[in-house]
Amino acid sequence: MPNRLxxxxxxxxxxxxxxxxxxxATSCLERVAEREAAVQAWAFIDxxxxxxxxxxxxxxxxxxxxxxxxxxxxxVIDTHDMPTQYGSRIYEGNQPNCDAAxxxxxxxxxxxxxxxxVSTEFxxxxxxxxxxxxxxxxxxxxxxxxxxxAVADFMVPIALGTQTSSSIVRPAAYCGVVGYKPSFxxxxxxxxxxxxxxxxxxxxxxxxxxxxxxxxxxxxxxxPTSFENVDKLRPRIGLCRSPWWDSADDTSKANLEQAARTxxxxxxxxxxxxxxxxxxxxxxxxxxxxxxxxxxxxxxxxTRHPDLISPHLLGRIAAGGKVTRSRYEQCFAAMKQARLRxxxxxxxxxxxxxxxxxxxxxxxxxxxxxxFGLLWTLLRLPSLTLPFGKGAAGLPLGIQFIAASGKDNAxxxxxxxxxxxxxxx
Amino acid sequence: MPNRLxxxxxxxxxxxxxxxxxxxATSCLERVAEREAAVQAWAFIDxxxxxxxxxxxxxxxxxxxxxxxxxxxxxVIDTHDMPTQYGSRIYEGNQPNCDAAxxxxxxxxxxxxxxxxVSTEFxxxxxxxxxxxxxxxxxxxxxxxxxxxAVADFMVPIALGTQTSSSIVRPAAYCGVVGYKPSFxxxxxxxxxxxxxxxxxxxxxxxxxxxxxxxxxxxxxxxPTSFENVDKLRPRIGLCRSPWWDSADDTSKANLEQAARTxxxxxxxxxxxxxxxxxxxxxxxxxxxxxxxxxxxxxxxxTRHPDLISPHLLGRIAAGGKVTRSRYEQCFAAMKQARLRxxxxxxxxxxxxxxxxxxxxxxxxxxxxxxFGLLWTLLRLPSLTLPFGKGAAGLPLGIQFIAASGKDNAxxxxxxxxxxxxxxx
Numbered sequence: 001m002p003n004r005l006x007x008x009x010x011x012x013x014x015x016x017x018x019x020x021x022x023x024x025a026t027s028c029l030e031r032v033a034e035r036e037a038a039v040q041a042w043a044f045i046d047x048x049x050x051x052x053x054x055x056x057x058x059x060x061x062x063x064x065x066x067x068x069x070x071x072x073x074x075x076v077i078d079t080h081d082m083p084t085q086y087g088s089r090i091y092e093g094n095q096p097n098c099d100a101a102x103x104x105x106x107x108x109x110x111x112x113x114x115x116x117x118v119s120t121e122f123x124x125x126x127x128x129x130x131x132x133x134x135x136x137x138x139x140x141x142x143x144x145x146x147x148x149x150a151v152a153d154f155m156v157p158i159a160l161g162t163q164t165s166s167s168i169v170r171p172a173a174y175c176g177v178v179g180y181k182p183s184f185x186x187x188x189x190x191x192x193x194x195x196x197x198x199x200x201x202x203x204x205x206x207x208x209x210x211x212x213x214x215x216x217x218x219x220x221x222x223x224p225t226s227f228e229n230v231d232k233l234r235p236r237i238g239l240c241r242s243p244w245w246d247s248a249d250d251t252s253k254a255n256l257e258q259a260a261r262t263x264x265x266x267x268x269x270x271x272x273x274x275x276x277x278x279x280x281x282x283x284x285x286x287x288x289x290x291x292x293x294x295x296x297x298x299x300x301x302x303t304r305h306p307d308l309i310s311p312h313l314l315g316r317i318a319a320g321g322k323v324t325r326s327r328y329e330q331c332f333a334a335m336k337q338a339r340l341r342x343x344x345x346x347x348x349x350x351x352x353x354x355x356x357x358x359x360x361x362x363x364x365x366x367x368x369x370x371x372f373g374l375l376w377t378l379l380r381l382p383s384l385t386l387p388f389g390k391g392a393a394g395l396p397l398g399i400q401f402i403a404a405s406g407k408d409n410a411x412x413x414x415x416x417x418x419x420x421x422x423x424x425x
Numbered sequence: 426m427p428n429r430l431x432x433x434x435x436x437x438x439x440x441x442x443x444x445x446x447x448x449x450a451t452s453c454l455e456r457v458a459e460r461e462a463a464v465q466a467w468a469f470i471d472x473x474x475x476x477x478x479x480x481x482x483x484x485x486x487x488x489x490x491x492x493x494x495x496x497x498x499x500x501v502i503d504t505h506d507m508p509t510q511y512g513s514r515i516y517e518g519n520q521p522n523c524d525a526a527x528x529x530x531x532x533x534x535x536x537x538x539x540x541x542x543v544s545t546e547f548x549x550x551x552x553x554x555x556x557x558x559x560x561x562x563x564x565x566x567x568x569x570x571x572x573x574x575a576v577a578d579f580m581v582p583i584a585l586g587t588q589t590s591s592s593i594v595r596p597a598a599y600c601g602v603v604g605y606k607p608s609f610x611x612x613x614x615x616x617x618x619x620x621x622x623x624x625x626x627x628x629x630x631x632x633x634x635x636x637x638x639x640x641x642x643x644x645x646x647x648x649p650t651s652f653e654n655v656d657k658l659r660p661r662i663g664l665c666r667s668p669w670w671d672s673a674d675d676t677s678k679a680n681l682e683q684a685a686r687t688x689x690x691x692x693x694x695x696x697x698x699x700x701x702x703x704x705x706x707x708x709x710x711x712x713x714x715x716x717x718x719x720x721x722x723x724x725x726x727x728t729r730h731p732d733l734i735s736p737h738l739l740g741r742i743a744a745g746g747k748v749t750r751s752r753y754e755q756c757f758a759a760m761k762q763a764r765l766r767x768x769x770x771x772x773x774x775x776x777x778x779x780x781x782x783x784x785x786x787x788x789x790x791x792x793x794x795x796x797f798g799l800l801w802t803l804l805r806l807p808s809l810t811l812p813f814g815k816g817a818a819g820l821p822l823g824i825q826f827i828a829a830s831g832k833d834n835a836x837x838x839x840x841x842x843x844x845x846x847x848x849x850x
Contacts, residue, residue, distance in 0.1 A: 097519050099725040100725075101724045103725075104728055105724045185623070188622070188718070188722055188724075189622055190618075190721070190722040190724075191725075194614070197610075197614055198610070221749060221750035223750070223751070293613070296526050296530070296615070297613055297615040298615075299526045299527075299530045299613075300505065300523040300525075300528075300616075303532065325648070326648070332610075406754065
């Protein structure tokens with residue numbers, strides 16, 4: 001079934017004339033038709049328009065590796081021809097007048113926008129309608145809920161997500177897919193609904209690491225990663241339990257440690273990394289800094305439509321209103337200092353590994369805890385979650401890989417090396 | 426005439442019950458009615474709606490120092506109730522569905538949005554319709570053309586502008602007003618049409634320095650500046666001719682040096698600052714870095730509506746498309762390095778002074794040269810232009826004051842000290 005192909009595989013087949021954009025899109029749309037009632041991954045999808053566009057692409061010369069590849073767009077990213085509702089009742093039926101930069105770039109490259117994937121309310125924590133495709137009694141995680149669920153359920157090979165705390169990594173881990181948050185600034189943010197402009201990062205949900213590389217390389221001009229010699233690597237891996245280790249459940253802890261042992265056995269240099277005490281308060285710094293920015297960024301919504309904002313988000317906004325400018329500047333300075341200190345850590349390691357989430361996906365009453373994403377987002381480092389292991393309920397766990405700032409290529413290579421070794425274990 | 430009051434004076438009178446928002450708004454609107462045909466500062470203004478809002482504000486308790494103060498909004502900043510056209514034919518009649526964060530904050534604080542002031546095309550360099558109110562054969566400068574002209578012509582005491590290169594400082598200097606670009610990140614950018622997200626900065630055009638302080642303090646929570654003891658200061662001022670000194674005309678050069686002598690005589694410690702050679706290429710770095718980002722940020726416009734983009738901007742966009750990711754990252758690294766080096770310079774100085782523009786306002790066929798703004802914008806430093814002196818055609822010149830990152834309060838105090846001394850000279 002073409003919908004099961006990775007984007008990289010589909011791209012090769014399209015280039016070779018073995019697959020058409022129309023066939024691939026049809027297969028994805030059939031999967032949506034079959035599964036959407038249960039998964040509810042989409043805020044908007046127009047199958048007729050998608051097929052029409054696919055047929056047009058089939059008549060055109062191939063423009064890039066994205067040519068004919070269906071891509072879901074998280075519904076906090078503007079599209080000129082589809083409603084963009086930011087997961088908020090305030091914006092029901094909202095129709096932007098232009099595409100976000102990344103959407104226009106995808107179209108320019110011949111990519112096929114399949115639809116708008118469900119976001120939680122303004123990419124914060126209030127659950128929306130999407131269910132975990134592996135078990136509908138469980139959350140897909142948030143805030144990139146629909147993107148993670150759609151990719152996991154083979155509705156689309158790539159979806160864009162956004163992360164301010166752990167909004168790509170967490171849902172990817174819960175749904176058993178690859179979630180990748182690039183180095184800050186790699187994908188242009190024009191046309192993204194801002195929540196926290198110092199942290200908001202556009203990234204991807206995919207089923208493979210080469211697909212994560214593919215989409216970011218095409219959008220940013222990052223040098224294409226060659227995976228040819230990946231098996232020859234001997235990664236230096238830091239096992240970073242992080243200051244929040246105790247919030248992980250025993251299964252997740254054991255799973256990460258098992259992964260570390262397997263990777264060491266497979267040839268990696270694995271050593272423990274203990275972050276110094278100065279890192280232990282950065283979760284609160286991330287929350288204060290982002291809440292201050294939530295409060296400002298959502299000024300129109302909080303002043304005009306507080307009745308249409310969830311109590312949870314109203315609480316975050318109110319807390320942000322109490323963060324003074326001087327406290328915010330302290331938080332910002334702490335972030336900058338920590339970025340210098342973490343750069344030292346990466347002198348000895350190619351990547352760190354850490355939990356992606358405290359546990360497997362919890363029930364649908366929440367989108368789970370972002371705790372294991374806060375630090376890496378605050379530090380603006382590239383990070384990627386890879387499915388590995390299962391929780392007690394049989395849902396996937398993830399291993400989070402983190403690289404130094406700007407070392408996105410290295411992140412792909414070393415996590416792909418690890419993926420191959422863990423798969424064989 | 427109330428329209429001639431500074432925002433600070435008007436605010437005090439409103440607080441004291443000596444002036445109403447309606448009287449002030451009426452006076453500003455009368456000025457607009459009288460002068461707009463010649464100046465063409467406004468992209469949109471609805472006098473009836475403004476007066477209605479002013480009367481509503483007069484019935485409400487005073488919410489802040491901005492209560493009842495008319496404010497112009499550069500037309501690259503979204504408003505939910507007024508068209509927002511980004512100075513581009515692509516967006517004729519465009520009506521956003523929400524206010525930019527700064528607009529919603531102004532309304533929350535009781536400020537009165539007078540209208541949308543003319544921007545050049547996407548805040549770049551193609552001239553729009555606005556004329557210099559001091560001489561309609563000359564440019565008001567750009568890209569915050571309407572904001573500078575409206576404030577200079579007493580249509581409004583405060584207007585928001587934006588700067589990516591020199592788009593606040595240059596038009597302010599040409600029109601003889603105070604233009605202030607805050608430290609990067611001081612005013613929230615949600616709802617700003619992005620051109621270059623690494624550089625775009627929202628700031629103000631006002632007729633006084635305390636008014637520049639007023640608007641940014643209210644929007645950002647920056648500690649209010651006390652000007653009470655300003656005359657007791659003895660500023661340490663660095664006279665920074667900059668690597669681009671030769672692009673200034675003789676009158677502008679002599680004017681800056683005259684200002685330095687006057688300030689020294691008045692009690693400032695004035696010393697020459699020569700930036701090392703590493704700064705001399707940062708103008709090109711700024712252009713490459715911003716062009717790369719223009720190309721991405723305007724992806725929708727350049728792919729869908731190239732026929733509605735000016736040849737000048739198309740050229741910038743095309744040039745940006747040729748900047749590779751690795752070159753962009755080099756530019757970014759150069760920017761970061763330079764920010765560290767400039768911090769050293771400020772160990773010895775409270776502020777630097779430098780030209781605001783190469784000359785007085787040229788003719789209407791261009792918006793003038795941004796050269797003297799590029800470095801300070803790239804370095805993300807707060808800067809402010811103060812009118813001082815005249816060019817050969819009798820149009821104003823400006824002195825640009827620059828402070829260390831985050832030292833916006835110091836910038837206000839030392840430039841206000843200088844303003845008072847220069848005024849008496």
